Amino acid sequence: MTQVTNTVRFVLDGKIVEAQGERRTTTVLDYLREQLQRTGSKEGCAEGDCGACVVLVGELNAAGTGVDYVPSNACIQLLPTLDGKSLKTIESLKRADGTLHPVQEALVSCHGSQCGFCTPGIVMSLTGLLQTVPTPTRDQITNSLSGNLCRCTGYKPIVDATLVASQAGAEQLKLDDGADVALLQQIRRARSPSYNLEGEIVVQPVVRTRKGNEFVSPATLAEVAQYMLQHPQATLLAGSTEIGLQVNKQFSRPEHIVYLGNVAELRRVQESASGWRIGAQVSLSQVERLVTRDYPDFAEVLRRFGSPPIRSTATLAGNIANGSPIGDSMPCLMALGATLVLRRGEQLRSVALDDFYTGQKANVLQGGEFIEAIDLPKLTPGGVFRAHKLSKRFDQDISATCCALSYRLQGGKLAQVKLAYNGLTPFPSRAPLLEAVLQGREPAEVSAQQLDAAIAASFTARDGLRASWRYRALVARNLVLQFLEEAPTASGVDIAKEVLA
Numbered sequence: 001m002t003q004v005t006n007t008v009r010f011v012l013d014g015k016i017v018e019a020q021g022e023r024r025t026t027t028v029l030d031y032l033r034e035q036l037q038r039t040g041s042k043e044g045c046a047e048g049d050c051g052a053c054v055v056l057v058g059e060l061n062a063a064g065t066g067v068d069y070v071p072s073n074a075c076i077q078l079l080p081t082l083d084g085k086s087l088k089t090i091e092s093l094k095r096a097d098g099t100l101h102p103v104q105e106a107l108v109s110c111h112g113s114q115c116g117f118c119t120p121g122i123v124m125s126l127t128g129l130l131q132t133v134p135t136p137t138r139d140q141i142t143n144s145l146s147g148n149l150c151r152c153t154g155y156k157p158i159v160d161a162t163l164v165a166s167q168a169g170a171e172q173l174k175l176d177d178g179a180d181v182a183l184l185q186q187i188r189r190a191r192s193p194s195y196n197l198e199g200e201i202v203v204q205p206v207v208r209t210r211k212g213n214e215f216v217s218p219a220t221l222a223e224v225a226q227y228m229l230q231h232p233q234a235t236l237l238a239g240s241t242e243i244g245l246q247v248n249k250q251f252s253r254p255e256h257i258v259y260l261g262n263v264a265e266l267r268r269v270q271e272s273a274s275g276w277r278i279g280a281q282v283s284l285s286q287v288e289r290l291v292t293r294d295y296p297d298f299a300e301v302l303r304r305f306g307s308p309p310i311r312s313t314a315t316l317a318g319n320i321a322n323g324s325p326i327g328d329s330m331p332c333l334m335a336l337g338a339t340l341v342l343r344r345g346e347q348l349r350s351v352a353l354d355d356f357y358t359g360q361k362a363n364v365l366q367g368g369e370f371i372e373a374i375d376l377p378k379l380t381p382g383g384v385f386r387a388h389k390l391s392k393r394f395d396q397d398i399s400a401t402c403c404a405l406s407y408r409l410q411g412g413k414l415a416q417v418k419l420a421y422n423g424l425t426p427f428p429s430r431a432p433l434l435e436a437v438l439q440g441r442e443p444a445e446v447s448a449q450q451l452d453a454a455i456a457a458s459f460t461a462r463d464g465l466r467a468s469w470r471y472r473a474l475v476a477r478n479l480v481l482q483f484l485e486e487a488p489t490a491s492g493v494d495i496a497k498e499v500l501a
């Protein structure tokens with residue numbers, strides 16, 4: 001047990017940094033720039049969009065022998081979440097002999113930087129990619145850069161530079177973290193709860209103010225449950241991609257913050273023959289990998305969710321709990337029949353995601369209750385799942401609408417239909433009248449007129465910032481028609497493909 005109250009301890013380039021007296025909502029970026037004078041990481045938007053602040057956050061791997069890094073937007077991550085972790089910034093890349101990292105060398109030689117404002121974030125995103133994929137394809141490179149905006153150079157020389165850098169080989173590309181492993185072991189957070197003399201769990205804060213406000217970072221589910229019972233108004237912090245914005249843009253200062261990132265039980269996925277139980281702290285990047293085989297359309301929706309630094313921290317549970325009308329994972333999860341495991345103290349209950357929302361940004365969670373896990377069924381033989389997100393830009397944009405449909409064909413007719421949307425209602429929801437149009441019909445029998453009538457009867461026509469109602473209603477109908485046109489035939493061949501042949 002090596003925790004120290006009111007001190008955030010993390011490893012930075014072979015040294016332990018002890019940050020004392022910081023606010024519980026100080027961001028990693030502010031701390032780097034204002035306290036450590038590491039001004040290489042820039043602030044462009046302070047809302048996770050531009051990537052100028054990307055850093056790499058490392059944790060000991062499962063075996064405790066190396067460090068796994070994920071890219072992260074330092075502007076929306078709160079400093080106390082770094083406790084027990086390691087950090088690499090653009091300044092970390094310069095080697096002891098003064099030479100640059102191969103990515104930096106290649107950006108210079110390929111003219112991949114002009115004003116240079118975006119460059120540190122781009123270098124960190126690419127260095128992160130090359131740690132796990134030392135010889136990436138062009139697609140992998142552009143995907144890794146989808147959260148880095150460059151306004152003056154253009155991406156071609158940057159992509160070319162990455163390909164040049166990748167020729168340096170994995171050894172040269174690897175971050176210098178030889179000294180970090182032992183230090184991470186040293187500052188590792190306690191993995192079991194502390195108890196008082198009465199045998200009750202006591203959750204030690206990472207940061208506590210004189211007024212008694214605190215940031216806690218429990219290591220076990222029992223601690224979270226106990227703390228939430230004692231402080232039902234506490235703010236749960238998962239990937240911080242919503243909370244970080246509230247801190248920066250709305251100056252939100254929650255009194256009690258409970259960070260879930262160190263809770264081992266919430267970070268795991270339990271797999272059975274019928275499905276996955278996805279812990280509340282599992283990142284969207286992990287979920288994307290999990291569903292790629294069974295549900296490629298869901299994986300594609302997730303691949304277009306934010307950017308790699310957003311997906312590497314943001315969670316499915318955070319997306320669901322936040323309950324935005326344009327939240328992207330929910331239509332997919334609803335069409336797939338997902339249920340939530342909710343915990344309050346020692347009590348568990350299971351609630352279908354369909355029944356979770358009670359209004360705009362309102363849900364059935366009671367005081368002290370939280371999402372422990374999401375149960376996602378696997379694809380069963382004959383099941384079909386389709387989904388598509390429509391947004392103005394392909395990458396890193398918010399939905400105009402996202403539509404998800406699951407069904408099976410029985411005797412050529414649609415059965416067990418589940419259809420869900422975001423962007424049409426105050427919270428993502430199923431569309432029962434449209435489901436009724438589909439149910440029991442052959443895919444080719446479903447007409448645009450039937451769907452239009454059901455859409456008009458189901459939703460309140462409302463223009464939004466992202467799209468007019470006319471556009472949303474049109475694409476809500478057309479996406480269903482497209483999914484049905486591409487429905488598998490009895491022989492397993494797409495109708496659309498047969499027509500083309």
Ligand SMILES: Cc1cc2nc3c(=O)[nH]c(=O)nc-3n(C[C@H](O)[C@H](O)[C@H](O)COP(=O)(O)OP(=O)(O)OC[C@H]3O[C@@H](n4cnc5c(N)ncnc54)[C@H](O)[C@@H]3O)c2cc1C
Pocket residue numbers: 047048049235236237238239240241242243244245280304305306307310313314315316317318319320321322326327328329369370371372396397398399
């Ligand atoms: C640049 C950017 C791009 C984005 N792109 C998209 C996008 O394409 N699609 C989309 O849908 N969203 C998008 N978002 C929104 C956001 O990333 C998602 O809603 C994300 O899933 C939130 O998860 P989180 O773990 O970061 O939540 P946090 O910010 O940590 O928390 C969000 C809310 O959930 C609550 N919460 C967290 N965990 C639990 C739990 N276990 N039980 C109960 N409550 C909990 C928190 O208290 C808080 O109210 C984007 C955000 C940014 C900044």
Ligand code: FES
Pocket residue numbers: 042043044045046047048049050051052053054073074075076
């Ligand atoms: S400053 Fe723009 S993503 Fe952080």
Ligand code: FES
Pocket residue numbers: 112113114115116117118119149150151152153
């Ligand atoms: S080099 Fe100027 S924004 Fe990218």
